[in-house]
Amino acid sequence: DTGVSQNPRHKITKRGQNVTFRCDPISEHNRLYWYRQTLGQGPEFLTYFQNEAQLEKSRLLSDRFSAERPKGSFSTLEIQRTEQGDSAMYLCASSPRTIISASPLHFGNGTRLTVT
Amino acid sequence: AQKVTQAQTEISVVEKEDVTLDCVYETRDTTYYLFWYKQPPSGELVFLIRRNSFDEQNEISGRYSWNFQKSTSSFNFTITASQVVDSAVYFCALSDDSGGSNYKLTFGKGTLLTVNP
Numbered sequence: 735d736t737g738v739s740q741n742p743r744h745k746i747t748k749r750g751q752n753v754t755f756r757c758d759p760i761s762e763h764n765r766l767y768w769y770r771q772t773l774g775q776g777p778e779f780l781t782y783f784q785n786e787a788q789l790e791k792s793r794l795l796s797d798r799f800s801a802e803r804p805k806g807s808f809s810t811l812e813i814q815r816t817e818q819g820d821s822a823m824y825l826c827a828s829s830p831r832t833i834i835s836a837s838p839l840h841f842g843n844g845t846r847l848t849v850t
Numbered sequence: 851a852q853k854v855t856q857a858q859t860e861i862s863v864v865e866k867e868d869v870t871l872d873c874v875y876e877t878r879d880t881t882y883y884l885f886w887y888k889q890p891p892s893g894e895l896v897f898l899i900r901r902n903s904f905d906e907q908n909e910i911s912g913r914y915s916w917n918f919q920k921s922t923s924s925f926n927f928t929i930t931a932s933q934v935v936d937s938a939v940y941f942c943a944l945s946d947d948s949g950g951s952n953y954k955l956t957f958g959k960g961t962l963l964t965v966n967p
Contacts, residue, residue: 737894749887769955774959774960775959775960776854776897776941776943776957776959777941777955777957778957778961779954779955779956782954788915790954823893825895827895837895838885839885839896839897839955840897840901841894841896842893842894843892843893844893844894846893
């Protein structure tokens with residue numbers, strides 16, 4: 735399977751704990767994105783990497799959230815001191831470098847976070 | 851600010867019926883892109899189509915067709931002869947063309963389509 739891979743698929747944690755999610759993009763894709771999706775809503779943009787550089791962060795990404803993409807390969811999203819409002823599906827997507835704008839994003843299956 | 855409205859929260863049809871999913875968008879940009887994604891119960895968003903703002907030709911792909919009307923800011927999606935496997939949440943999304951690096955998709959809330967046998 736050469737699609738976007740996310741781990742874990744599900745995570746249940748207690749409020750106040752830290753969690754980390756991993757995303758492995760499609761290998762030839764240099765762009766990587768994190769989105770968050772709550773129940774009954776469409777995904778919302780969180781942050782974007784081009785290679786290892788984090789080029790933009792949404793205002794949704796509070797200072798408890800941090801994302802990294804060392805060496806421009808896989809990415810991690812860490813949430814510190816989780817709150818119940820962080821419960822959501824966290825989606826990772828990647829897209830290739832292209833001279834054509836608006837390359838479709840290829841999404842992973844997501845990590846569903848439940849904060850109790 | 852960009853906005854995508856999918857007014858239909860849920861639609862239920864019987865297999866073989868045709869169904870149209872509505873999408874209305876708002877943007878101040880003259881160059882933008884519109885997308886449709888399918889999200890089956892497994893959760894993965896599957897890309898269906900991309901349209902840029904300069905291409906108003908309608909498109910057909912098998913049982914799927916898309917009607918882009920700039921005059922009404924709509925990008926509707928029709929499934930002909932629906933099948934049970936079409937059951938999913940369908941999202942319409944909008945992206946601007948900020949410097950050619952349009953990576954921020956603004957999604958609608960989605961339409962849950964249920965196709966009954």
